[in-house]
Amino acid sequence: MAQKTGFLGSATVGTKGQIVIPADAREAMQIKEGDKVVVLRGPREGSVLVFRVDSFDVLLQKAGIADDERTTVAAAHKPTR
16 A cells, blocks of 8 residues: 655754654554654755655665665665674
């Protein structure tokens, strides 16, 4: 089933530039505490796009930009030993 797009809430930017993703948006996007997200400038002035890292990696792979697991955003965030 395709997921619907649309309004998921609003947030206020705090003094440190942080925002809290509204609970309805976190639930709809399956974002949990500790998850990494990718923040992109949106197509319109003043717009922002937020993706879970794993969802963004799938998008990159489907677009042919990330050709294997080593070139994903998730790989860039894995801790090194």
